[in-house]
Amino acid sequence: MTQQSAKHAARHAFGPGASAPTAPPRIALVGVHGFGERHLVNLGRLEEAGVVELVAVADPNPPQDGALPDSVAVFNTLEQLLAAGPAPDVVILATPIQTHAPLALAALAAGSDVYVEKPPVASMAQFQEVLAAADASGQLVQVGFQSLGSHALPAIRRTIGSGGIGDVLGLSAQGMWVRTRGYFKRSRWAGKRSMDGTDVVDGVATNALAHAVATGLHMAGAHTVADVASVETDLYRAHTTQSDDTSVIRVRTIAGQTLLCALTLCAPEQGNPSVTVHGTLGDITFFYTEDEVVTTTRDGERRETFGRTDLLENLLEASHTGAPLLCSLADTGAFTSVLEAIRTAPDPQEIGAGHLTWEGGGDDAHPVVHQLPELMERAAKAQATFAELGVPWARSLPPAQTFAVDGHPVAEYQDGSRIRAVSSPRPYLHPVRTLAGTVVTDHQPLDHVWHLGVGVALQDVDGVNFWGGRTYTRAAGEYRWRPDHGSIVRLEEQSGLEGHLGETLSWNGPDGAPILTEQRTWVWAAVGPSAWRLTLDFALTPAGDQPVSLGSPGSNGRAAGGYGGFFWRLPECSGATVWAPGTAGETLTGESAVHGTVTPWLAWSGTFAGSAATLVFVAAEDSTDPWFVRVEGYPGVGQSLAWDAPVIAEPGNPVRRSVTVILADGILGTEDIETLISKL
Structure with a gap:
């Protein structure tokens, strides 16, 4: 048990001789729009079950009158919320990327546990700062990579451990989504690498399809910063943005595994993203948004669907009993290594107009890169970047x-x-x-x-x-x-x-x-x-x-x-x-x-x-x-x-x-x- 979890277990002990908490944990939500709306729905479910109490929200654009019970205090900022006291047990951060670190530091300093949406921070320096603050305060930080709560993951580990697909040759993550011009108009920071001198690091691998990267790293056994040997980036964009929307990320782990992530927001149609473990006797593909696992061997194909543990509930259990977090901040160190490599990489190269077609009109228009599904499959199978494959719109690598x-x-x-x-x-x-x-x-x-x-x-x-x-x-x-x-x-x-x-x-x-x-x-x-x-x-x-x-x-x-x-x-x-x-x-x-x-x-x-x-x-x-x-x-x-x-x-x-x-x-x-x- 870590020092943090031991402290929480002592404070919220359950079991023989220990009295249950007199009231459910008090929750504050910062950011009620966008993904914050999903948190409101989940909090409503948990509140109805008597598991939590939503006591406050903070957002510069407050919810409409009557949208929340009168018992929920409404503030413009987290600073105002914390100043009103007492500090909530958990602060949920569903805010722009660049605000995650300063808000998390403020919540930790006030004595609250933190649930922060992905990506947890916008740089490795911020990661180290927040991690140090959490260790010093004894508070918990859970990161919202919901797929890591899937019960499919331990089942996949068991299959691999039993030799069900032979020796692992490597892993690949693939995500083909469609995003329109309007998607990048939803906020000032959308599609930005930086804004007003502040790192944002939005992009296909760090935000939109970040779950593919995080899930792939988890399945490759790469959790902490120390688990990553190298990260290579190959970043491109078809949209008129700063950030990448079509990229390959290759991660090599200290344990010798290779994860190749081929991701795009410029697909011909929306598809379910997945992570595949390639073995000498077969493959395991995890469609993480569906919690579905497809195992393919010479004996045929087997499909299974699994349940999922809610990460907020896991955070509350960890706070009360000392149970491990499913996605602690420390265990997103490998993901942050990927984010840092993208943050410090050259700006994404534009994909020329001759290699794509715009479909739709106005804010519904979206680019489709030609032959992209085949190129992404080829990249994943060869564990190669677009540049290494010699894709016409990719960067040119000088020959020997x-x-x-x-x-x-x-x-x-x-x-x-x-x-x-x-x-x-x-x-x-x-x-x-x-x-x-x-x-x-x-x-x-x-x-x-x-x-x-x-x-x-x-x-x-x-x-x-x-x-x-x-x-x-x-x-x-x-x-x-x-x-x-x-x-x-x-x-x-x-x-x-x-x-x-x-x-x-x-x-x-x-x-x-x-x-x-x-x-x-x-x-x-x-x-x-x-x-x-x-x-x-x-x-x-x-x-x-x-x-x-x-x-x-x-x-x-x-x-x-x-x-x-x-x-x-x-x-x-x-x-x-x-x-x-x-x-x-x-x-x-x-x-x-x-x-x-x-x-x-x-x-x-x-x-x-x-x-x-x-x-x-x-x-x-x-x-x-x-x-x-x-x-x-x-x-x-x-x-x-x-x-x-x-x-x-x-x-x-x-x-x-x-x-x-x-x-x-x-x-x-x-x-x-x-x-x-x-x-x-």
């Missing part, structure tokens, strides 16, 4: 290097350091463009968020997954999540020549120990006025003195699933045609015909975002690696290093591979392709 041909930027080299651990972080190229600027790569797509542009990846390197996602094993005969993900990091760069990048890479296991050393070379140059070529050479050598097995799902028993080695993930492509030359002079056309074949080259043509382009994948002269091709499920091309059997890298005898890709604007025919190849 840019490849250019005749002054045209044609590829951006990413070091992979921002990729989540279970996607096997590694360097890659994205976006890659034709000379006319058509983008012909994708990364972290919704269907396979571990697909990363153009690069080298293998799913089985002595049992370590350098591909990302689930691992296919012969023993299981299926894909399963395993704690086996490695990462590929740059050790050294050898550059200096135009159109050339050489680098030394280390393939490290889950424990960080090196397994392979790679020498990789990129070479790029023009091959005509509307085409350029990209050549990738790589050599894989054991980092130690023992051989290393290089395998794939195919080498582990999955028929025709031998992907791994060089891989190119394409973006969505309409009218896609894939073909290759056959051994008898015929043309092989379509995925089923070319997948698994060994041919000198393979071509892909189609329309990417309205522009036609052709990619020609040219194998090395002595290559016997089959092509891996996907068209229907997703667009991708690879050259399989270990199609149906592992390849062994010996110390001093590296495994070497080379492939060249020609990128051309327009739709090319076989004769055009052979002409370009002859120029190589």
Whole structure:
């Protein structure tokens, strides 16, 4: 029992030998409009049950005559209310954000417990000040994150603790709401980051959908300031406000969990916000406004609805019996860390008019950001920010290097350091463009968020997954999540020549120990006025003195699933045609015909975002690696290093591979392709 709760238990003892309080606790409400109206309804319920007595309210805009019983004193300010004495047992604060801290300090100094609406304060400094005042006074401070009173939360903890969804991979919070122009006209502080030099920190994550953040943090085990390792913000706005209305917040906890919050007030339609725990055997999604839990595993879907403890009643019980608060001020330290990161972040970036549509008119008008539901789902699944996904209206993140041909930027080299651990972080190229600027790569797509542009990846390197996602094993005969993900990091760069990048890479296991050393070379140059070529050479050598097995799902028993080695993930492509030359002079056309074949080259043509382009994948002269091709499920091309059997890298005898890709604007025919190849 804390010092605070012990003090209250002694003052309001219940049980044998203790007399019950002679009168119910006296409550004062500061702020009777907006959310204060909900408190009035709740107080009416509790007063009718004889649990509390509403003795006073304070608001510069007093309630209408007759709206409250004559026994309730009405004041313009909390200062006047407290001066009239005696101090109420509990002061409820349903006031603008920037007033929370000074009003809470005044109530605590008067000897009252405090129930403060979210967010509890407008800065970390205020948080520390109010927390210190509460500790010094011995009073209690409950924060109005009502979802934390849900009985679903302990049930979710039990399911996770029993292994019901396996190991936790991460958590995501999603909220898609609609807010109109009129919403931001309801008060002077609405939509403000600051006002008259005073922090307000209104915004989608700190106020409107703050419950999503607070609930997600709670489910991730992050309560206090000390529980948070880092907070990253990616803030945007479509409304003409100071504050963000469409944002991603990524929180990493000291315990190693990651919470990705994707939140917006610019959705096409209002939806129920939720927090999902992603596990290796299934997911648990908590729709906190409904107290509904949906558990999804391979056995199916289970839906349950739970009750909820009222936070004011919990505060009263804590005051009387010393029971723990469900949402104490100290336990909102993690949330305040998020608020502080948002408060100190650069101003939200405006989402350009070309990326949104305004619906409705006048004060009922509201912006809808294009394709936002899919983008938010993709962000949550990849644990990535909008900027990291390369969303067109998001901030531009500088690549490690840019490849250019005749002054045209044609590829951006990413070091992979921002990729989540279970996607096997590694360097890659994205976006890659034709000379006319058509983008012909994708990364972290919704269907396979571990697909990363153009690069080298293998799913089985002595049992370590350098591909990302689930691992296919012969023993299981299926894909399963395993704690086996490695990462590929740059050790050294050898550059200096135009159109050339050489680098030394280390393939490290889950424990960080090196397994392979790679020498990789990129070479790029023009091959005509509307085409350029990209050549990738790589050599894989054991980092130690023992051989290393290089395998794939195919080498582990999955028929025709031998992907791994060089891989190119394409973006969505309409009218896609894939073909290759056959051994008898015929043309092989379509995925089923070319997948698994060994041919000198393979071509892909189609329309990417309205522009036609052709990619020609040219194998090395002595290559016997089959092509891996996907068209229907997703667009991708690879050259399989270990199609149906592992390849062994010996110390001093590296495994070497080379492939060249020609990128051309327009739709090319076989004769055009052979002409370009002859120029190589």
